[in-house]
Amino acid sequence: xxxxxxxxxxxxxxxxxxxxxxxxxxxxxxYVIVGGFRTTPQIVANPAGLPDPWVWDNYARVxxxxxxxxxxxxxxxxxxxxxxxxxxxGVSAAYVLARYTFxxxxxxxxxxxxxxxxxxxxxxxxxxxxxxDLNLTNSYYAVILPQVAFSLPLTIVILRPFLSAIxxxxxxxxxxxGTGKLGFLWRITxxxxxxxxxTVGVLAFVASWNAFLLPLLVLSDVNLHTLPxxxxxxxxxxxxxxxxxxxxxxxxxLPALVFFTFAEKQIVGGLQGAVxx
Amino acid sequence: xxATKSVSLAGGVSTSPAGSRxxxxxxxxxxxxxxxxxxxxxxxxVMFVLVPMGFAVYYSLYRWRGVGPPTQFVGxxxxxxxxxxxxxxxxxxxxxxxxxxxxxxxxxIALGVALLLNRRFRGRTVFRLLVFVPYVLAEVTVGIxxxxxxxxxxxxxxxxxxxxxxxxxQAWLADLDVVIWTLLFxxxxxxxxxxxxxxxxxLSNVxxxxxxxxxxxGAGWWQIQRHITxxxxxxxxxxxxxxxxxxxxxxxxxxWVTSVxxxxxLGASGTMATYMVDNGFFARLWGYGNAVAVILFVISxxxxxxxxxxxxRRDIEGAITGRVG
Numbered sequence: 001x002x003x004x005x006x007x008x009x010x011x012x013x014x015x016x017x018x019x020x021x022x023x024x025x026x027x028x029x030x031y032v033i034v035g036g037f038r039t040t041p042q043i044v045a046n047p048a049g050l051p052d053p054w055v056w057d058n059y060a061r062v063x064x065x066x067x068x069x070x071x072x073x074x075x076x077x078x079x080x081x082x083x084x085x086x087x088x089x090g091v092s093a094a095y096v097l098a099r100y101t102f103x104x105x106x107x108x109x110x111x112x113x114x115x116x117x118x119x120x121x122x123x124x125x126x127x128x129x130x131x132x133d134l135n136l137t138n139s140y141y142a143v144i145l146p147q148v149a150f151s152l153p154l155t156i157v158i159l160r161p162f163l164s165a166i167x168x169x170x171x172x173x174x175x176x177x178g179t180g181k182l183g184f185l186w187r188i189t190x191x192x193x194x195x196x197x198x199t200v201g202v203l204a205f206v207a208s209w210n211a212f213l214l215p216l217l218v219l220s221d222v223n224l225h226t227l228p229x230x231x232x233x234x235x236x237x238x239x240x241x242x243x244x245x246x247x248x249x250x251x252x253x254l255p256a257l258v259f260f261t262f263a264e265k266q267i268v269g270g271l272q273g274a275v276x277x
Numbered sequence: 278x279x280a281t282k283s284v285s286l287a288g289g290v291s292t293s294p295a296g297s298r299x300x301x302x303x304x305x306x307x308x309x310x311x312x313x314x315x316x317x318x319x320x321x322x323v324m325f326v327l328v329p330m331g332f333a334v335y336y337s338l339y340r341w342r343g344v345g346p347p348t349q350f351v352g353x354x355x356x357x358x359x360x361x362x363x364x365x366x367x368x369x370x371x372x373x374x375x376x377x378x379x380x381x382x383x384x385x386i387a388l389g390v391a392l393l394l395n396r397r398f399r400g401r402t403v404f405r406l407l408v409f410v411p412y413v414l415a416e417v418t419v420g421i422x423x424x425x426x427x428x429x430x431x432x433x434x435x436x437x438x439x440x441x442x443x444x445x446x447q448a449w450l451a452d453l454d455v456v457i458w459t460l461l462f463x464x465x466x467x468x469x470x471x472x473x474x475x476x477x478x479x480l481s482n483v484x485x486x487x488x489x490x491x492x493x494x495g496a497g498w499w500q501i502q503r504h505i506t507x508x509x510x511x512x513x514x515x516x517x518x519x520x521x522x523x524x525x526x527x528x529x530x531x532x533w534v535t536s537v538x539x540x541x542x543l544g545a546s547g548t549m550a551t552y553m554v555d556n557g558f559f560a561r562l563w564g565y566g567n568a569v570a571v572i573l574f575v576i577s578x579x580x581x582x583x584x585x586x587x588x589x590r591r592d593i594e595g596a597i598t599g600r601v602g
Contacts, residue, residue: 014398021390022407025470029410031432032422047435085321093318096311108315115326117581121527121550122574125557125566126332127325129343149325152318181310210415212530213550217558228417232534235421242425249425253418260413264406267413268474 029253036247043242058247068251070223071230074140078215078226079208081144082151086204087197089148090155091163095185097156098163099171109160115153121213128217142218143226147208155200162196163189195266202266209256227252330574337568342561355568365569367544368552371457375548376525378461379468380518386465387472387517388510392502394473395480405477412470420534423463424450453545456536460546464531468524472517479513480506519584526577529554549573 035043036058037051062068097109127146128137136142166189174184190197212228219225225233231252235245260267337355339347359365394405411419426432427449434446449459483506491501529550536546541555553573557566 014393014396017393018398018400018404021393022404024466025408026410028422028426028466029414031426035425047430047432048439089318089321092314096314100307100311102307102311108319112318112322115322117523117578120326121529122553122570122577123326123329123333125553125563125570126329126336128558129336129563130329130332145321146325149321152322156318181307206413210413210417212415212417212534213554217554228415231415231421232417235424245421245425249418249421253414256413256415256418257410260410261406264409268405268409268478 029257032246032253033250036243036250038243038246040241040243043246055243058243059251061244062248062251066234066248067222067225067230068227068248071225071227072255074224075209075226075228078140078143078147079205081140082147082208083201083205085144085148086151086155087201090152090159090200091190091193091197092185093152094156094159094163095189098160099166099181099189109156112153112156115150116157120150124213124217127214131218137218138221138224140224143208143211143215146214147204147211151200151204151207155204158200158203159193159196162193166192195269199266199269202263206256206259206267209259227255333567333570333574336564337571339564341564343563347564351564355565356572358565359569359572364542364544364547365549365552368547368549371544371546372526372528372548374457375461375464375528376522379464379521379525382461382465383469383472383521384514384518387469387476388507388514390469391473391476391480392506395477408473409470411467412474414467416467416530417534419463419467420531423466424535427459450536451540453540453543456540456546460532460535463535464525464528467531468521472521475513475517475520476510479510482513483509515588518588519581522580522584523577526573526580549576 034051037054037056038049039055039057042049042052093112097105097112131137131142131146136145170188171181171184174188179187210228211226212232215226215229216232219229222233231249234248238244336347338350338352340349340351340354341347390408394401394408429448429451433449434443437443437445447455447459450456487505487509488501491505496504527550528548532541532546532548532551533554538555541547541551547555549569550573553566553569556562556569560566
């Protein structure tokens, strides 16, 4: 073992194994996307075959005739609303927990971390009843507000150590310059903690974008349906249109895949940061 | 307070009357800031996580169809009914299969893949990216995808036939004895990437000095993993186990989408969560559904506490996180 080089060509065995693992991970995804270019009779005749000929019709049909765009819009509004609110509320609370000393601070922190142990899904029925009684069902808020609550514990747990790590000297220097704690939060902490904010934002966005159970219960109005509900409905409504379902499913997962390739570092980094604690 | 007599940076001595007044003002201001900054988060959290949980306990004591306030108090009847319903017992069994199966199947696979992808080789980043793909896909998408692939005479069956293994074809999602194992497979495919992410994070914390020193002493790759790396991964593995158990107890989306209601209603594939939504929300047995919610909650909570008490202990220190899955 002399100097280690940053990268080297691994052994053929390493590559074979890595390729096999990667194939298992993405083969079904590729199958769905490619299947969207076939016709249903083609699929029935030979489920594992390739498109022959390639048809664009399924994708065109989903994009022009289904509710895909409306549902994508709803998903985007809800996910963005959730993300903005989680980050705003989470950073405020985490800032207090990180940089103020007061009685009951650790109790408050524990109170939030309990949310990580709580199965949020278990409270979904009373949550629905409460939203119904508040006349909030069938609105974006019915999804956004509970999702913010579900995401807060993780957000605070990730942000707190990050905000604590900002050097005390910076705060003292700011205080001498006449900047109070709030000014320090706004002008120095927020810009400095951008990477951590992006991480928690991305995690909240993905969780919201993929959410199914909560929207299923609180959004009965089809005009408010999100993409996961749309995919589920499309597949149960047009059971015989296998090619159409494949195309709809592909289009629904495309945003998540694109988002993931851009935000992979934040997602993975966030989860890893969470483990390192 | 005044007894401390500290000399502040501004040069004043804090025992002077003016000093103590401004100090009091400062203290008040500090509390305004604390309250102002934390109240929104506390309010949302209490309102949408804690209050509903309290209501679940209350509703669970009533027979209630969800119209008007609950009036027919039945005590713990709903709980008794749940434990007498064979379909609920099946749901408990299915949850147990998923909890244990996920640990036993995902753990070794994730460890193997993480060790593999922790080796230095060209293209490693791309492989890591591909392995994580299932984890970011929506549960619904994954469910529908596998439903289509596993359908009778579908892709899996066709592949098996073309390999000359036609005898192995099954009614993957309809055979009452097979469906839970099929679902376990789908869940494994979906969530093993999460375990890999966590383990790779743990691996990146293993000091390379240790492994290099061992290599200089002539230890082989496997010996290094076996005696140095894997033991050091202990805390990460335990945190993953914890998250996996909690997630498995609550699993809903994939089960709901992949297995048809008829199969679920026979108990072959349902979990506590699908049972709760089927009975509470769709059958409008609100009191009963809430009792199931409380049972699900208590089981998860007890599992979490036991696990923390006996396995996590020191690892936990601000680190039980990532309950994203």
